[in-house]
Amino acid sequence: MGDVMIHRWDEVDYDRLGGLIDAVGFDLDTTLAKSKTPMTRDMADAFAELTHHIPCAVVSGGKYHLFTNQILAMIGDKANRRNLHLMPTSGTRYYAWNGSAWQCRYAHDLSPEDRDAAIASLTRHAKEQGLWLPDDRIWGDRLEDRGSQITFSALGQLAPVAAKEAWDPDRAKKNRLAAAVAADLPQLTVRSGGSTSVDVVAKGIDKAYAMHQLSTILNVPIGRIAFIGDRMDPDGNDYPTAVAGAYAIRVTCPDDTLEAIRRLTAVLSLTTAE
Numbered sequence: 101m102g103d104v105m106i107h108r109w110d111e112v113d114y115d116r117l118g119g120l121i122d123a124v125g126f127d128l129d130t131t132l133a134k135s136k137t138p139m140t141r142d143m144a145d146a147f148a149e150l151t152h153h154i155p156c157a158v159v160s161g162g163k164y165h166l167f168t169n170q171i172l173a174m175i176g177d178k179a180n181r182r183n184l185h186l187m188p189t190s191g192t193r194y195y196a197w198n199g200s201a202w203q204c205r206y207a208h209d210l211s212p213e214d215r216d217a218a219i220a221s222l223t224r225h226a227k228e229q230g231l232w233l234p235d236d237r238i239w240g241d242r243l244e245d246r247g248s249q250i251t252f253s254a255l256g257q258l259a260p261v262a263a264k265e266a267w268d269p270d271r272a273k274k275n276r277l278a279a280a281v282a283a284d285l286p287q288l289t290v291r292s293g294g295s296t297s298v299d300v301v302a303k304g305i306d307k308a309y310a311m312h313q314l315s316t317i318l319n320v321p322i323g324r325i326a327f328i329g330d331r332m333d334p335d336g337n338d339y340p341t342a343v344a345g346a347y348a349i350r351v352t353c354p355d356d357t358l359e360a361i362r363r364l365t366a367v368l369s370l371t372t373a374e
């Protein structure tokens with residue numbers, strides 16, 4: 101494998117980037133919006149504007165309904181929806197606008213046996229490692245069956261952002277749980293997901309897989325897709341996009357992404373018009 105290049109968002113030459121890419125992919129949590137919260141009004145405006153200049157995709161480990169709450173409800177009909185591609189659960193599902201509604205174009209789900217095995221292993225190891233907190237200390241369900249993905253969230257699906265960010269800042273707890281579960285499930289892929297979560301998915305399903313899917317959907321080479329995410333460290337869930345060959349751009353928060361979108365839009369609006 102060749103060198104993996106990660107570009108800091110504030111070191112990107114956007115004038116040059118505009119000529120290098122034919123599509124832009126985005127992570128959702130901590131990139132377009134704070135975890136599980138709607139994107140800001142400023143972000144919604146900027147993001148919707150960008151879809152009028154270049155195909156945009158959002159790739160997240162989260163479920164489709166989060167896309168509805170965090171993105172679609174905020175952008176309304178301001179976006180060019182035919183240029184927007186939604187890829188929840190790491191691209192195992194793909195939704196596109198059919199002219200009147202968002203339509204699921206495919207869903208690659210886990211088998212019932214694999215889902216049961218994943219739930220059993222996550223439960224056992226979380227309890228053994230002291231990560232199965234009392235019910236009165238969590239918010240919502242710990243375990244979620246997303247069809248193509250089983251997710252364990254230590255503080256529950258509905259935990260407030262501040263609690264989640266404080267729980268495992270160095271990711272040691274999550275990574276330890278993921279390693280133990282991975283040993284039980286060699287046929288599946290186990291990885292640390294959002295700030296408190298561990299995901300189990302089919303082998304080979306990560307954001308690199310999503311990049312390959314997107315490349316096929318758009319008929320654009322991966323090398324001409326930019327991907328913007330906050331987890332571009334080698335054990336982060338956005339890093340596989342860089343390994344797959346996308347032009348990887350690292351941000352630290354939605355404010356960075358907003359500025360990156362504005363700079364890219366300024367460049368593209370000189371060369372494209374709708």
Ligand SMILES: [Mg+2]
Pocket residue numbers: 127128129130131329330331
């Ligand atoms: Mg993220």
